Amino acid sequence: MENNRPETGPAPDMEPVPETEETAEVRTSTEEPVSVTPEEPEQTNAPHEKTPHSDKTHRKKHRRRKRRKESPVLGIINAVLLLLVGLGLAGCAYTGYRYITFSTESYDAQITEMKAQTESVRTDMENLQRKLNEQDEQMRADLHQTGEKGAAAADALSAAQTANEQLLSRNNELKTRVGFLENIRENAVALREEYAGKIRKLEDKIVAGESSVKICYWSFDDGPGQMTGAILDYCEENGIYVTFFTSREANETGRGDVDEPALMRRETMLGHSVQNHSNSHQYSKIAGNLYTRGIDSFKEQVRIQDDWILENTGFKADIFRFPGGSAWAYNLIPKEQLLGALEELGYCHIDWTCDVMDNLHSNPDAGTVYARATWQSKQIDPPIVVMLSHDWNMNTYYGFMRAVPALKEQGFIFLPLFSQSWAIDNTVIRFS
Numbered sequence: 001m002e003n004n005r006p007e008t009g010p011a012p013d014m015e016p017v018p019e020t021e022e023t024a025e026v027r028t029s030t031e032e033p034v035s036v037t038p039e040e041p042e043q044t045n046a047p048h049e050k051t052p053h054s055d056k057t058h059r060k061k062h063r064r065r066k067r068r069k070e071s072p073v074l075g076i077i078n079a080v081l082l083l084l085v086g087l088g089l090a091g092c093a094y095t096g097y098r099y100i101t102f103s104t105e106s107y108d109a110q111i112t113e114m115k116a117q118t119e120s121v122r123t124d125m126e127n128l129q130r131k132l133n134e135q136d137e138q139m140r141a142d143l144h145q146t147g148e149k150g151a152a153a154a155d156a157l158s159a160a161q162t163a164n165e166q167l168l169s170r171n172n173e174l175k176t177r178v179g180f181l182e183n184i185r186e187n188a189v190a191l192r193e194e195y196a197g198k199i200r201k202l203e204d205k206i207v208a209g210e211s212s213v214k215i216c217y218w219s220f221d222d223g224p225g226q227m228t229g230a231i232l233d234y235c236e237e238n239g240i241y242v243t244f245f246t247s248r249e250a251n252e253t254g255r256g257d258v259d260e261p262a263l264m265r266r267e268t269m270l271g272h273s274v275q276n277h278s279n280s281h282q283y284s285k286i287a288g289n290l291y292t293r294g295i296d297s298f299k300e301q302v303r304i305q306d307d308w309i310l311e312n313t314g315f316k317a318d319i320f321r322f323p324g325g326s327a328w329a330y331n332l333i334p335k336e337q338l339l340g341a342l343e344e345l346g347y348c349h350i351d352w353t354c355d356v357m358d359n360l361h362s363n364p365d366a367g368t369v370y371a372r373a374t375w376q377s378k379q380i381d382p383p384i385v386v387m388l389s390h391d392w393n394m395n396t397y398y399g400f401m402r403a404v405p406a407l408k409e410q411g412f413i414f415l416p417l418f419s420q421s422w423a424i425d426n427t428v429i430r431f432s
């Protein structure tokens, strides 16, 4: 402490003056007790004061003059300094200095408090920094994860786009295909019309004697039946075409478990003619619903079969064959009614010229079927044969396979029967 430095030559008669309100106020106004710097006391041992004055009077005057110059504050400070010299740090025992000590302690307390607050703030800052670091780590993790997800999403998007392009391409292919399929029935009907027209031209040449070709319209009635698949296989292998007069309910017990719609589709796909032989096929005089219940019942049985053929083959049939033959039907319902009903349903009709007579009662063996087919065909002139048989009969199947090569040797070709055929209007039953 600067003001605690020992002073040289303090006046021995200067007594400490008790602290007054004035001095306390002066010190109180000084925040830094250490900065309270008293006025420098005059040098009592100045050289010019030593020389001529040696008597008591002069010393007393000088003493009084000197005392008048000193302020009370300086006196107090000098007293304090004197005490400090004597007591060292015993200043705390002095009333005036106790205030300074108290202020220092207060300051220290404030410093301590500030240090504590600083420590608290530092702790808070450290906590905040740690939280920030944690958040930063989390954000980096999130960012990384987002990046990975983003990359995965980009890959998925790319794959989806590729798949979408493939689907669009496939969709366009399918649209083209659908466009083709939507018109396939019209195209197929047109092709069949063209095909039938060419056959009709050939027939006309045959009838006119301008062609040596013979035509066999081999027909199978009452199917599809248990031999239909085998017959189709044989026809496919040998490049021949036949006609099926189908009936949904005919010969049901003899069919087995054949898939009738599938067989009818295959008949159509292989180029054969699929035609109408009525739904019920019940042509008996007593219990049948074809001819004994009136024209409406007959018409309904034709219509049901017509729907079934169209549903399963895509082609509308237009040739009807009367179960039992037209002559049998005309005996039960007037011919005009029957033909009128058929015309309303879009049908012509046909019987046959030749008949292998493969009914259940006689059930000829294959050789007999073969012999009848080949022999009867020779009797038809012009040589446009309509052969009657049934595709539920196994003997017929074997007889058919023997007859085909033989008929080919006779000059016959096997064609499907269409409504444009010359045979429709010119077929007369020769064998039955």
Ligand SMILES: [Zn+2]
Pocket (backbone or CB within 6 Å): 221, 222, 250, 277, 281, 323, 324
């Ligand atoms: Zn029949």
